[in-house]
Amino acid sequence: MNFRKAYKDWREYRNTVNELSRMSERELNDLGISRGDIPFVARRPGQ
Numbered sequence: 001m002n003f004r005k006a007y008k009d010w011r012e013y014r015n016t017v018n019e020l021s022r023m024s025e026r027e028l029n030d031l032g033i034s035r036g037d038i039p040f041v042a043r044r045p046g047q
Contacts, residue, residue: 021035021038
């Protein structure tokens with residue numbers, strides 16, 4: 001894996017984590033995600 005791809009993947013992960021972290025508990029529940037699941041959901045490929 002080259003540096004650019006690794007950096008792009010990391011930025012995408014951080015953006016997803018930040019976006020999900022800003023959601024309310026109700027919004028997360030509507031998506032079927034608990035706050036503790038955010039890092040795992042953000043790491044899923046293709047998200």
